[in-house]
Each structure stands twice: as structure tokens, then as C-alpha cells.
Amino acid sequence: MSGPGGISDLDKNRALAEWLEWQLRKARNRVRELEVQEERERRRREQAHAALRWKIRPQRSSSAALVHRGDCALYPVEGGFLTREETMIAEETMIALAEPDIEACQICKPETGLVDG
Known part of the structure; x- marks a missing residue:
């Protein structure tokens, strides 16, 4: 209609x-x-x-343990991050980097983020 x-x-x-x-x-x-x-x-x-966190790849038989930035693609693992806010952990990470059997990743250069700021 x-x-x-x-x-x-x-x-x-x-x-x-x-x-x-x-x-x-x-x-x-x-x-x-x-x-x-x-x-x-x-x-x-x-x-x-x-990028503000770090992770440590355990030592392998053929290589030293490596410290990586949290966003490094060479060691893509979730969890177990160290953060800069945890001052003691950052200091311990720097001490660990001074050890002969622990090295910094040459790609992501994690020591830069630990000493800056």
C-alpha cells in the first residue's frame, strides 16, 4: 500500500x-x-x-655462552629475560660479560644498552 x-x-x-x-x-x-x-x-x-631486556644463550660445547639483547633474532627464545630496571641483574650481566667463557653477541651488541643511561 x-x-x-x-x-x-x-x-x-x-x-x-x-x-x-x-x-x-x-x-x-x-x-x-x-x-x-x-x-x-x-x-x-x-x-x-x-629491546630493553637481555638474554643469555647457554654455553655450548663448541662456543662460549652469549649475551643477547632481548630482541636479537639470533637467539629467539621467550622468557628468561634480564631487565635494565633490575640494577643488580644488569651489573651481574656486565660482570658475566667480563668472564672469559661468556661473550656479547656481535650482531646486537648488548653491552651498549647495559652501560648507556
Whole structure:
């Protein structure tokens, strides 16, 4: 049945449904964009935090133990990090680096972060 303007209630409701579906698609796309953005930011924060930590690869039969920065890709292990905020650990790490059987990674140069600041 048409109203005074010539558009039926059915047509009005179909148009409304299409508009609401368009709005829902826009909102879902925006949610996906924000989720991707949030995940990127989380990874960036984790990487920045890892750069402020250190890890020690245990000694192997053919090589010395190595101290790495937390974000060094040559020793990608989770957990067991030493942090700069733990002053005693940073000092102990510097002492460990002075030992003949413990070396600093030549790629990530962890001693730079220990003595700076």
C-alpha cells in the first residue's frame, strides 16, 4: 500500500534494511581495521620492551655462552629475560660479560644498552 508520497511501506522498509546492512558492513570493516591497528601497536610495544631486556644463550660445547639483547633474532627464545630496571641483574650481566667463557653477541651488541643511561 502506498502512502501519500507514492512509496509503499514495503519499499520504505526494504530501503531501511539496505541502509542498515550498509551501516553494519561499514561498522564491521572499521572494527577489523581497528583490530589490525591494535595488534600492530601491541607487537610494536612488545618489540620495544624486548629491546630493553637481555638474554643469555647457554654455553655450548663448541662456543662460549652469549649475551643477547632481548630482541636479537639470533637467539629467539621467550622468557628468561634480564631487565635494565633490575640494577643488580644488569651489573651481574656486565660482570658475566667480563668472564672469559661468556661473550656479547656481535650482531646486537648488548653491552651498549647495559652501560648507556
